[in-house]
Amino acid sequence: MDDHWQNEPGEEIARLKKQLAEQAAELERKKRQLEIEHALDNLRLRAVAMRSSAELGETSVILFQQLTELGINPIRTAVGIFDEPNEAMELWLTSFVDTGEMTRILYYFSLHIHPIFENVIADRKQNKAYSVSKLSGNALKGYYQTLSTYLSAVRQQVLNETEYFYFFFFSHGTINVVANEPLTEEQCRIMIRFAQVFGLIYTRFLDLQRAEKSSTEAQFESALERVRARAQSMQQPDEIKEVTKLFREEMGKLGIHELETCHIYLYDQKARVSECWLALKNDRTTEKLVSDEFELDLHDTWAGREMLRFYESASNEVSIVMTADHYEEWTRYCAARSETFRLYAEQLTEETYHLCKFSHGAIGQPDISLISQENWDMLKRVASVFSLVYSRFRDLTQARIDLQNLKEEKSRAENALAELKATQRQLIQAEKMASLGELTTGIAHEIQNPLNFVNNFSELNSELINELKEQLGPDSYREGNSQNVIDIIDAIDQNLTKINQHGKRADAIVKGMLQHSRVSTGHKEPTDINHLADEFLRLAYHGLWAKDKDPVGIGMKTDFDNSIGKINIVAQDIGRLLLNLYNNAFYAVKEKQAISRKLQAVSYEPVVTVTTRKDGEKIIITVADNGIGIPQNVMDKIFQPFFTTKPTGQGTGLGLSLAYDIVKAHDGEIKIANTEGGATFIVRLPL
Numbered sequence: 001m002d003d004h005w006q007n008e009p010g011e012e013i014a015r016l017k018k019q020l021a022e023q024a025a026e027l028e029r030k031k032r033q034l035e036i037e038h039a040l041d042n043l044r045l046r047a048v049a050m051r052s053s054a055e056l057g058e059t060s061v062i063l064f065q066q067l068t069e070l071g072i073n074p075i076r077t078a079v080g081i082f083d084e085p086n087e088a089m090e091l092w093l094t095s096f097v098d099t100g101e102m103t104r105i106l107y108y109f110s111l112h113i114h115p116i117f118e119n120v121i122a123d124r125k126q127n128k129a130y131s132v133s134k135l136s137g138n139a140l141k142g143y144y145q146t147l148s149t150y151l152s153a154v155r156q157q158v159l160n161e162t163e164y165f166y167f168f169f170f171s172h173g174t175i176n177v178v179a180n181e182p183l184t185e186e187q188c189r190i191m192i193r194f195a196q197v198f199g200l201i202y203t204r205f206l207d208l209q210r211a212e213k214s215s216t217e218a219q220f221e222s223a224l225e226r227v228r229a230r231a232q233s234m235q236q237p238d239e240i241k242e243v244t245k246l247f248r249e250e251m252g253k254l255g256i257h258e259l260e261t262c263h264i265y266l267y268d269q270k271a272r273v274s275e276c277w278l279a280l281k282n283d284r285t286t287e288k289l290v291s292d293e294f295e296l297d298l299h300d301t302w303a304g305r306e307m308l309r310f311y312e313s314a315s316n317e318v319s320i321v322m323t324a325d326h327y328e329e330w331t332r333y334c335a336a337r338s339e340t341f342r343l344y345a346e347q348l349t350e351e352t353y354h355l356c357k358f359s360h361g362a363i364g365q366p367d368i369s370l371i372s373q374e375n376w377d378m379l380k381r382v383a384s385v386f387s388l389v390y391s392r393f394r395d396l397t398q399a400r401i402d403l404q405n406l407k408e409e410k411s412r413a414e415n416a417l418a419e420l421k422a423t424q425r426q427l428i429q430a431e432k433m434a435s436l437g438e439l440t441t442g443i444a445h446e447i448q449n450p451l452n453f454v455n456n457f458s459e460l461n462s463e464l465i466n467e468l469k470e471q472l473g474p475d476s477y478r479e480g481n482s483q484n485v486i487d488i489i490d491a492i493d494q495n496l497t498k499i500n501q502h503g504k505r506a507d508a509i510v511k512g513m514l515q516h517s518r519v520s521t522g523h524k525e526p527t528d529i530n531h532l533a534d535e536f537l538r539l540a541y542h543g544l545w546a547k548d549k550d551p552v553g554i555g556m557k558t559d560f561d562n563s564i565g566k567i568n569i570v571a572q573d574i575g576r577l578l579l580n581l582y583n584n585a586f587y588a589v590k591e592k593q594a595i596s597r598k599l600q601a602v603s604y605e606p607v608v609t610v611t612t613r614k615d616g617e618k619i620i621i622t623v624a625d626n627g628i629g630i631p632q633n634v635m636d637k638i639f640q641p642f643f644t645t646k647p648t649g650q651g652t653g654l655g656l657s658l659a660y661d662i663v664k665a666h667d668g669e670i671k672i673a674n675t676e677g678g679a680t681f682i683v684r685l686p687l
Contacts, residue, residue: 036190039066040197048204059201063194072187075163078176079198081205087111089120091176110370114146118165120174129192130169134182136162140290162276168192170199216254220378223250224385231389237397241293241633243389247287247382248279257281258375259382260545261289265355265366266390267298267311274298274307276334280344292340296333303330303353307362310355313459316383319378320353327351335472356383359390437475450502455496464495526566527574529619529685530612534558536575540582544590554589556557559611564619567687569666574685577662580655581623581681582608588627588679594626618668618684626678637671 047060064077078093088109111117117131124129135143140163164182168176168191175195178184183191227247234243244264251260263278279291298304303322322330335342354371355362356379363383365371371379430505452564468488541556589606596604609624630638634645639660663670 035070036193039070042066043194043197043201046201051208059198067177067194072177072179072183072190074177075160076176076178079173080167080176081202083108083190083372086370086373089117089173090372092308093176107368108370114143114166116143118304122344123167128169130188130195131167132633133165135165142452151608165516166191168195169198170195170202172202173198192195197398204463207393219254220256220381223254224381226250227385228388229305231385231392234392234396237400239396240389240393244651245291246275247385248291252288252385256378258365258367258371259378261366262379262382263353263366264361264386265307265364266361267307268360269311269543272297272299274304276339278338278684280340282344290344294334294337296337301329301333302326304333307353307355310362316367316639317380318355319370320355322351322353324351354379356380358383358387360394361386376567450506453502454499454506457499461492461495461499462653464492468492496530507565524568524573527571528566529564529569529574529621530560530562532571532575533578533610533612533621537582537608540579540586543583544586553593553606554586555605555607557607557609559609559613561611561619564612564614566618567685569685573662577659577683578621578623580659581683582610584655584681585623585625585679588625588629590627592627599648605631614687615684617687619687621683621685622680623683624675624678626675629674629677630672632674635672635674638668 043059043062043066046059059079063079064074067074067077076093078091080092081090082088083090088108088110111121116135119133120131140160158383160180162180164179165184166177166179166188168177168188175191175198176539177191186193191590225507227243230243231240234240248260251262252256261281266275268274268278274296275293276296277291277293279289282288282290296304303320303326306318306320310320326652331341352367352370354365354367354376356364356376363379363386365375365379410580468485472485508576537556541554545555585608589608593604593606605626607626609622611620611622611624613620631645639656641657660670663683663685666685668683670684673680673682
């Protein structure tokens, strides 16, 4: 009994200690649970407070802080969202650099850049709760070298000998934890719970993203519509630069900096020349962007040749990934052609060019690695807009070229017309001179008659004056000779009258000839049309007689209406008109006469008939012949300049064209008709 009572207090104390230890452990467990729940609640609260999908990155910061407070002590945490069609990831990364400052970065990259991420793909397909990889030594260094190409924040990491990379899955992404040592089972369970919470956060993220996308889509489309409208209002090709500037401004307002600083390439396949229109972020002045444009030959560099291959392919989009050497070659080439590019080249680190085609060019987004499908879609839409812009640009450029060509053609046409008019004037003058030449002998013959009278009567007057002197002389004066003196004086007076008449006749003939050779003044004056028609008929006939020396047998008939009187006409012009009609008529009857002689047909009697008559407020002049007539198939061409049915060298083809112009200038009309055995020209002139 005594021993029992002696051992009982010790056992009780042990039991109590055990109970207290269990209670303490339970309290510690509950405390831990409360800490975990508190950490999870902090994440949930941050998710509820999210007003923008971009704030998903803030949850990475909260995650980093909460894990540190829970004693997990990660080197780096991140939230990744899968782009499953492209096997890529959008990453919000949080870590501490050497200075102790927390940094965050958002980036998009392929899951195939390193085996770690390919393990993630495989483990996710197997529905594992998480994926873990361990890297040490050179393998770890290689990882960071690969990642530093894409994530600038990683470049400042202090490398450890060994690091563990955890990816805890939720519905559309992962919670990434990088640690110096492996996580315990408890820590892994905690991370799985965090991943579950992130599944709920992601739902909130998607809701915000959908709302933002709808709003952004409307804003983006409105911005593109403003660019389209500006393109449609372009009046000059140079305004394409203003359209491009507006596009960059609109993208800047929307915060789409990838498009704000995109590169625009124009490619002229015929000239083998391209233009690059670039824009870069400006950190040196208050200007938000700096831009430039320069020409380049895409055959000169590897990157350029890849662009050419893309232009010539059936693809509408491409990502050109450059090695360090290719990128150095490209930047050096561009810097040599653009001062702006050269000044800002040190800021450029992108080694991939993502290009979308538009007509005769491409929109390019430079980036370190891949771009999201959303960015591709935006590039395609922008490329579609620039197809419209460039189409308008080409239309205006072609219009400018066409206008310049039109001006040149107009100038050439005007010069040709001036030369043609000059030639026509020369030919008309030649036609006049030719007809004048034909008339010269006839005119000389016509003038010779009055001149013969003038000469004969002048000689006769000289003889009569000598005889008068004898009659009046002192030695020869006789009674009864006064009557002889008076007769001689009367004869001299009559001779002088005839000399005057025939002198005036010669003067009128000369004046008519000069009028015919003179350029028309266009001044109308009252003219006796019957006298004019008769005078030029005789001149034409005498010209024919002088030329052929044998116009015998060609008859002329006239029938003039004396009631017409004088009418207002340009006499020398109407004279030319009549002369052309007479010459054609005489030519036609002579040709038929020659044919008749060859056929020994003696019954043909050539006749040219000229009539005038009054018809109301018009007069009608008819010139008819019974010659060879005019072929029916050329009737519509007979008044065209330079058209003639005469053999080469016998006509200029301007006679009837000139006649037509003269009639039209007098508000009249001229017609031609084939009659039985000849042709008839009918001229109507207003009184």
